[in-house]
Amino acid sequence: MERYETVAELRAALDAGRRTGKTIGLVPTMGFLHAGHLELVRRARAENDHVVVSIFVNPTQFGPNEDFSSYPRDMERDLQLLREAGVDAVFTPGVEAMYPEPLATSISLKPLGEMLIGKVRPGHFTGVATVVAKLFNIVQPTRAYFGEKDFQQLTVIRRMVRDLNFPIEIVGVPTVREEDGLAMSSRNVRLSEENRRAARVLSAALGKGAALVSAGESDAARVYAVMRQMIDAESGVALRSLDICDVRDLAAVERIDRPVVLLVTAEVGPVLLIDQREARPEESAGR
Ligand SMILES: Nc1ncnc2c1ncn2[C@@H]1O[C@H](COP(=O)(O)OP(=O)(O)OP(=O)(O)O)[C@@H](O)[C@H]1O
Ligand SMILES: CC(C)(CO)[C@@H](O)C(=O)[O-]
Ligand code: BAL
Structure with a gap:
């Protein structure tokens, strides 16, 4: 090399x-x-x-x-x-x-x-x-x-x-993750042990959101509320943005009738972390 x-x-x-x-x-x-x-x-x-x-x-x-x-x-x-x-x-x-x-x-x-x-x-x-x-x-x-x-x-x-x-x-x-779901990021080394534990909620909330979408929930506001509640319950995490967007152009989506991406940005201790997860309603699978 x-x-x-x-x-x-x-x-x-x-x-x-x-x-x-x-x-x-x-x-x-x-x-x-x-x-x-x-x-x-x-x-x-x-x-x-x-x-x-x-x-x-x-x-x-x-x-x-x-x-x-x-x-x-x-x-x-x-x-x-x-x-x-x-x-x-x-x-x-x-x-x-x-x-x-x-x-x-x-x-x-x-x-x-x-x-x-x-x-x-x-x-x-x-x-x-x-x-x-x-x-x-x-x-x-x-x-x-x-x-x-x-x-x-x-x-x-x-x-x-x-x-x-x-x-x-x-x-x-595709995103490579730690065993507990946290997306690998160079900035993860700056997380204290407590921050590191709290950070798990980000991938967990995205996973829950994606599961709701594939189970047929089409109201983006409801999916948002469930993810938001999970993240807010974790006191070590300050949410900066949480969005449900069209996978192609990232336009905001209200009714989930096509593939979407769930996007989160949050401060965990001194670190700004981001994560994402794609989700598709059953009827659009394979589209
Ligand atoms: N967990 C991951 N899985 C797959 N690709 C990744 C992952 N983390 C970073 N990348 C990709 O590696 C490339 C270089 O990213 P970068 O050097 O900024 O690393 P990073 O870990 O994302 O750092 P940061 O702490 O800035 O988020 C980018 O295309 C980024 O999307
Ligand atoms: C693409 C990139 C190398 C540009 O500086 C950076 O944003 C990154 O590492 O993701
Ligand atoms: N991985 C994105 C580069 C940055 O955070 O500046």
Whole structure:
């Protein structure tokens, strides 16, 4: 596995393979890798000739009071895990390599990037879409892999690719969970034991909501109320948003007569956690 820290070095290395028609799978990450990231890498490894993983904690997607400086980092461990996973190239640019000058260009999705988590984290998805567009142009992958855990992010990227004609296949990968259901996240390491216990309620509430939908409950307000009650009963968890949305465009749904995604954002101790679960009413199964 080779490590590259500048755009020019990475481009030169990838160009040789591209000329001979090799496919490239890209897995963009912010590092501090866990089994969720490694599942993205496994898929990329199985489906492409070359696998490139980027590790870059992108400052432009963090708000001024968010956790950019305390975001967990462990480059040596990450490199070791990627070596073991059979990755060909890892791109670890510094901020200077990605942003040699302040950008005059940005990509904002309206309303997709401004709703839901975009409300809790204003500007977040502009930072994400813009850095992902840069990574796409730097690597020019055949396929790029994103986790369904960050469901709105996946939806934003799919829409950007469609709107701007990026010739890239976006692959969404199901959420990898801890044994008790908690979605794996780099930020989980900052949960105290008590926070960690409380955090279980998020996946439990989504599971309950999805079960109600598949059992035939079509009134989104009723599904919402049950999930909300479960989360509110857990004193260690401060709910920031809870939504029932159309899986395709994340529009709010009142009557559940098509596949939906249940989305939750909550503060658990010092950490903002998100989770998601798709749910389909029985009559739309397979649609
Ligand atoms: N549990 C998971 N299962 C599947 N994919 C995941 C999981 N967690 C993260 N990913 C995906 O890995 C990619 C990189 O995510 P990132 O580096 O931000 O990790 P993270 O664990 O989501 O960190 P954070 O603490 O910021 O939520 C994203 O596409 C994300 O959706
Ligand atoms: C896609 C991404 C690497 C862009 O910085 C980040 O938002 C993430 O890790 O999900
Ligand atoms: N996984 C999403 C990146 C972020 O929280 O900024």
